[in-house]
Amino acid sequence: MLNILSILIGLFSLLIVIPSQIPFLGWGNWFALPVVVAGVAVGALSSRNGGRNFCLIVLAIAVLRLMIGGGIF
Known part of the structure; x- marks a missing residue:
């Protein structure tokens, strides 16, 4: 059950990251x-x-984008 909840949280955050x-x-x-x-x-x-x-993959995408943009852009 926690695995499914983690996937749902990841999908929600992916909708923000994209x-x-x-x-x-x-x-x-x-x-x-x-x-x-x-x-x-x-x-x-x-x-x-x-x-x-x-x-972790979604986190890596978000952090990489922040590093490329200098933290703001």
Whole structure:
């Protein structure tokens, strides 16, 4: 059950991260980061790894975009 919850949290945060890839909307990643970290935490409590791994991929995309944009853009 926690794995499914982690996947749902990851999908919700992915919906925030995808539009944040557009220039000047990178600030949306700052809103997605706490949600993704919560998904990773829930996924870590699960007996399966799929949800946690999905949230880690979304987290990597958001952090990479923030690094490229200098943290704001």
